[in-house]
Amino acid sequence: MSANLRDHILSTLSSLPGTREFHLHVLVSSPRKNSSLYYFARPRPRVYLQDILVLLSEQRSLDSPRILVSAIEAAVYHIPATSSAVLYVSKVDSTGQATAPSPTSHLVRALLSFYVDPWTRPLAVDHLWIQLFARAQAQYLFPNSAEYPGKRPLSDIKLCVWWKRVLSQVAGEAKPETIIKPFYVLPGCSEFEAEDSLRIASSSTASPTGLKWIYGHPYSLSEIPLPCPTSIVAPNLGHYIPNFDDDPKSRFLDEIAYTTDEGIKSPVRKRSRTNEESGDKKKSTGNEGSTPSSKDDRPLGELGKVTPDEFWERMSFRQECVAGAVTGFFTLIVSSSSPTSPDNATQRSISPLAPQPGQVSSQLNKRIITSLQTGNEFSTTERSIRATETLETAIKGLCDGITTARSSDGPPAPTRPRKLDRCTTPEPETPSLLAPPSTPPRRLHGKAVLPDVSPNPFPEPVASLETYHSHIYGSISVRNPAAVDKNTSVKADAAPAIPQVTVLTVRRKKKRTD
Template sequence: MDPSVSVLRNYLLTALQNLPGTREFHLHVLVSAPRKHSGLYPYAHPRPRVYLQDIFILLSEQEKLDSQRVFVAALEVNVYNAPSTSCGILYISKVDSTGQGISPSPTPALLKAFLTFYADPATRPIQVDTLWLQLFARAQGQYLFPNSADYSGKKPLTDVKLCAWWKRIFSYVAEEVAERVKGAKLGLYYILPGLNELEAINTLQFASSTTNHAASPNSGLMPWTYGHQYSQKELPLPCPPSKNGPNLGHFIPSFDDDPKSRFIDEIAFTTEEPGVRSPERKRSRTFSGDGEESSKPATVADKEGTKDKEEKIQGELGKVSADEFWERMSFRQECIAGAVTGFFALGIHVPPLADSQPTSAPSPLAPQPGQVPPNLVRRLVASLLNGHEFSTVERAVRATETLEGAIKGLCENIAPTTTTRPPISTTSSSAGGLSNSTLSAPLLLRGERDSTPEPPFSVSATLDILRTPPRRKGGAALPPDISPNPFPEPVASLDTYFQHIYGSVAINNPALPSKTSAPDATINGDSHADTAVVVQPTVNVLAVRKKKRKADA
């Protein structure tokens, strides 16, 4: 394999070259350096050590050389690495499109290539034996491009068609891995809360039959399991099993803005009898000969009791099984509020070769070439969500120019120090490769006076990412990781920008033979219709010739 293909940006550009039509794509790939993360399994005892990376991908399109660029697709993904079990989780947080590109939409090709890049052990950038791809599918008009639902050319998928679309995407990735990697163990799981297995199968089959999409030659060969993956034993799970008995906190991961996370929070802070508590164990007392009370040193049993109390399974997590958790998810308002939603998971396990020699792997915290500080990725996402809109082509073009210029400016002119200045006007006035937009407001420009820096990985209140906060009833926030990171934070430069972040590809392929395919559709708020076009066969209607009646004799 060409070494350049191992770079995520080049891999994605190669996948876009096969799209029909004449146009040029401009791709920006931002991958943050790994950092410690203690919130993936907050109720596990002990909590496994996990490292988190943020990935943000922006794709713009240019129809002609003299035309302006416009964003057409965006992906926000979180990658978790648990070295203790050699497992990783790739959680697809958001996928969105503007609907303002040329048909067919490049979003499916971009997403398939990205998921295949991580699913294939030959190109996967993190060293794990098992990788889980997870997703919560919920149809909305927009996710990453504000007001893009107001654009008439954007046609979001309905709830059922969205779930059917995601099922085809995961099937495609599983088929690719099965073809490339011999001996890989695969597991495909999905749940549509509120529907039983037969209802879910019929619902998705009907949605697929009414949608034009690309049919894979191996379509249907990968078996799906209707249910969750926490009862099977073939594929390792990221969190080690509990040593203190059953604990739901070792199964259900907590992601940002995910209904599973909010539900497990409620279970963790639920008790049988609110206000009623067993009396605490009293410390033993001794009396001296003169009748005076004296304190007795704590015994080993007392210390073990204190330790057990600290590691006591919280709330109802020890009583609710994984099967019951998913059964009760069917009654959650977020899953049955008048629309069909879906949870999808793909597990890929490739055991190491028996004769392979152990090699010294780099630390999971060590930054790799091309990675950027996590705070930079968060600020770009916050700027996209809060400082721009895509209701018209003109506004989308302006936002594309501003954000693309800002990404280059961050790698060229701006020091990593941050400040809490309020955002300035959103009027675009580029100077020195950086646009004075809401993105540049909380960042320190060269030559400006220093101010009090923000804590690491934080975003100012004026540019925070809009997320639904988790529901933690009476619980304190998770303790921060106090151990320092031994590796310095990467510094983005122009070399990083041109070698890893930005890339473009011009394609000049035959156009589609007809326009019978569905228009740009949105999955998860993300634009998505499959790129294949189904040409309807020509139907010739033959006229019925009437038989002449013989004249009466």
């Protein structure tokens, strides 16, 4: 049993046609508590979150420089109460500078198949939900890569075709005893319109693996439990729809939660109680710290009235889904019992918060993503080479304990503590990487909900060069035959046939002699 994501991806990339060398960086953060996945569920389940960042660079020859060609940003949510995990693919992007064929689809397939296979899955769960929102854009993770002439982003409908094909291939690699349930919805399209649009765009009427896709949402299944437990209280919409960053479902769920009979209202701030009111309240409710009243456990707004069917029907009228471009929601559910191996039994016995070998802190992961999206650009080959060197040097430097500072004319240079000649107050350090703006925290019943600040019994892992070489960085040389163009009917080594030309001669009319 191999639990190394880096090695699994490199093994998948080895089958790509052509001659080139790949350099891979895989950053997986240690588990931490998360309270936003099922924010409106009561009671809120225990969820543990891990961030995933995969960066792939390519080197066409030993003398050529490395260039980043593909990247994936994803998140894994672990819900032990239902033995479930949710793998959300947030962003997938390419620079358009890879040798054909592009390795992006192989990279995504390798990441998903690693979590689908129970023998390689690093979480001891029985049910895996892969979810994503397909929305075509010119660039996602590589700034200004849309200006590179060689990048050709997929159109809206072709992106949905691409995701459906990739997920079908991942499902086709699953074990025979695995239960596979694939769902998809193109908001604003009926089932006939969606199938017809995908068929025309892909020039095919069936899945490449024969997988039967279900058009609709996955929240009415009976044989597979929902990730959020619903056995304690009557479920509301907050138990069905998960909250992801930059996802239209989450924004719509917020509106439903704060919608009343009078319209959409923001939570009302409660006025502070006087000492007399506080004393009366204590007498009526008993000791401090008692369980909250049932009023606070009621579903907010219309969460208890809107069903999942109505939610998806109303999603078709959202601006993000009817803005002229086709979007798609895809869910692939994989249900299989975890293997009864000694490693798996040990994994179930340890705490979900315990960091595993090769994992890094969430702050290190966040710094690399921020540097990728704010401090580099990929509009030209020269700038892409410089950005690749900057990011790869930063990852290795952070693992080696070196703080990197950006210079104006090259990659970040290591900065070491300055020796002071006399006792002085040190100047405050200016952060070199600014975090992007984030959405303010939600308010529940008039009070700002703070993140879960209960202490983590395990300290965050400290990356080292050993971690870097064993789990984060890896490379592989690909030496395979070049891909054959299926559209070419004449073989490359076949001599073209010379057409025969028939020359017609003109007969001259004989002169008559008298």
